[in-house]
Amino acid sequence: MDNFKHKKSLGQNFLQDETILNNIVNAINLTENDLVIEIGPGQGALTKKIQEKEVNLICYEIDERTRPYLEKIKESKTKIIYKDILQADIQEDIQNYKYENLYVIANLPYYITTPIIKKIIDSAIDVNGMILMVQKEVADRFCAMPGNKSYGTLTIYLNYYFEMQKLFNVPSACFKPAPKVDSAVIKFTKRQKKYEVSSEEVFFKLIHDAFSQKRKNLKNNLRGYDLEKIESILKRNNFNLSNRAEQLPIEIFVQIANHLEDR
Numbered sequence: 001m002d003n004f005k006h007k008k009s010l011g012q013n014f015l016q017d018e019t020i021l022n023n024i025v026n027a028i029n030l031t032e033n034d035l036v037i038e039i040g041p042g043q044g045a046l047t048k049k050i051q052e053k054e055v056n057l058i059c060y061e062i063d064e065r066t067r068p069y070l071e072k073i074k075e076s077k078t079k080i081i082y083k084d085i086l087q088a089d090i091q092e093d094i095q096n097y098k099y100e101n102l103y104v105i106a107n108l109p110y111y112i113t114t115p116i117i118k119k120i121i122d123s124a125i126d127v128n129g130m131i132l133m134v135q136k137e138v139a140d141r142f143c144a145m146p147g148n149k150s151y152g153t154l155t156i157y158l159n160y161y162f163e164m165q166k167l168f169n170v171p172s173a174c175f176k177p178a179p180k181v182d183s184a185v186i187k188f189t190k191r192q193k194k195y196e197v198s199s200e201e202v203f204f205k206l207i208h209d210a211f212s213q214k215r216k217n218l219k220n221n222l223r224g225y226d227l228e229k230i231e232s233i234l235k236r237n238n239f240n241l242s243n244r245a246e247q248l249p250i251e252i253f254v255q256i257a258n259h260l261e262d263r
């Protein structure tokens with residue numbers, strides 16, 4: 001189609017498959033009163049699909065060389081910000097918009113998947129949901145269940161804020177150029193009922209410590225904590241200190257963290 005030189009360093013694998021592009025935008029019920037943030041529009045394949053929903057759309061794209069493509073498809077409800085998403089002040093950029101729901105939709109640049117998601121959470125912009133294309137292994141980690149080897153601090157961090165659902169896998173052949181890894185699309189839905197954590201600081205420190213050495217059990221990783229108290233909570237839930245952190249559901253970490261707070 002053209003002589004655009006894809007930059008591997010910017011994760012520029014452009015999605016070519018019409019069905020998958022449609023499935024991504026149709027994974028949430030967008031209405032014209034919604035505001036969508038797209039990260040990394042590239043040449044605009046997904047952008048065009050989002051525009052068809054007549055939403056307000058803000059796109060962040062780091063690579064100015066995409067400007068000719070994006071300016072060509074730009075519509076009145078679309079704003080394109082040529083900037084590194086990690087440097088953006090998202091809260092300020094959306095402040096003049098009125099909207100019912102705020103969504104993030106992106107075929108992410110994989111080299112910064114986690115920093116981007118953390119940035120969105122830390123920006124406190126109250127997103128209702130996200131549809132994100134990520135590397136397949138990363139999708140498995142995000143959506144892992146307790147007992148699975150992919151279940152870890154990142155799984156708990158994300159599940160604390162969102163209900164996570166893997167929608168479908170995407171073979172590498174659907175991109176140009178084809179990346180070395182397969183991909184998957186995940187739906188993040190803001191938790192209506194949040195976990196009742198007395199102190200997020202205590203909760204996230206507990207998670208960090210419990211998983212600090214993956215192969216060690218809770219007794220070893222939580223040395224220095226009130227192990228007697230923790231053991232009694234574990235026993236009540238049919239676990240014990242010989243279990244590893246990866247076996248515990250989030251609810252039990254919440255119970256433990258809240259008791260640590262009580263003291």
Ligand code: SAM
Nearest residue numbers: 013014015040041042061062063084085107109
């Ligand atoms: N949305 C297009 C598609 O689906 O074909 C392109 C997706 S491509 C996987 C990722 C896009 O993210 C590229 O256009 C790349 O230039 C852009 N990108 C990379 N790093 C970025 C950053 N820090 N901030 C904003 N965009 C970035």
